[in-house]
Amino acid sequence: MACAEPAVHGGDGRVDRAAILAEYDRVAADLRHLVASADGAARRRPSHGTRWTNEQLLFHMVFGYMVVRRLLVLVRLIGRLPDRIGSGFAALLDAGTPIFDAVNYLGAVGGARVFHGDALVRRSDRVIGALHRSLEREPEVNFGLRMRYPTRWDPFFSRYMDLEDIYRYPTRHYDFHRDQLTLDGR
Numbered sequence: 001m002a003c004a005e006p007a008v009h010g011g012d013g014r015v016d017r018a019a020i021l022a023e024y025d026r027v028a029a030d031l032r033h034l035v036a037s038a039d040g041a042a043r044r045r046p047s048h049g050t051r052w053t054n055e056q057l058l059f060h061m062v063f064g065y066m067v068v069r070r071l072l073v074l075v076r077l078i079g080r081l082p083d084r085i086g087s088g089f090a091a092l093l094d095a096g097t098p099i100f101d102a103v104n105y106l107g108a109v110g111g112a113r114v115f116h117g118d119a120l121v122r123r124s125d126r127v128i129g130a131l132h133r134s135l136e137r138e139p140e141v142n143f144g145l146r147m148r149y150p151t152r153w154d155p156f157f158s159r160y161m162d163l164e165d166i167y168r169y170p171t172r173h174y175d176f177h178r179d180q181l182t183l184d185g186r
Contacts, residue, residue: 015164023171024128038183048180060108064173065127071166079145090148097152
């Protein structure tokens with residue numbers, strides 16, 4: 001399992017919000033390009049290293065941004081509670097890994113039926129826009145909140161993740177899976 005990358009802060013020790021927002025903008029533009037340049041055959045082609053088609057993997061990549069909105073709520077809540085509560089919650093989630101894996105897979109299969117092509121781009125733009133607004137409004141003090149995470153769920157989850165880690169997570173997830181797309185025929 002990979003550990004979360006160290007936080008990147010601005011010169012004043014604060015979270016570099018502009019860098020995170022630039023990552024979101026890069027991904028939004030990249031997704032638009034991928035969707036616009038892929039024909040139906042390319043979208044239906046199997047991806048590399050997953051059981052998903054390219055279209056299903058594209059949905060899964062965007063879903064990483066969708067789920068972050070919920071993860072932010074969890075960190076803001078559980079990050080204020082005693083560590084033993086967060087540890088118990090993470091252990092419970094880790095125990096449910098087989099269920100998570102099935103839901104994660106099937107969710108992308110079903111989600112790609114609803115959100116594909118331009119609909120996926122519109123959904124991505126809305127979600128990334130909401131994350132933009134959330135990050136811009138986030139009180140600096142909240143970046144000190146952290147919680148335990150189920151490390152078996154995702155290679156980009158580490159034992160403890162703070163709010164900045166969560167804001168950065170979906171782009172790391174997107175970039176990892178982007179390399180598994182076979183839209184160009186490889």
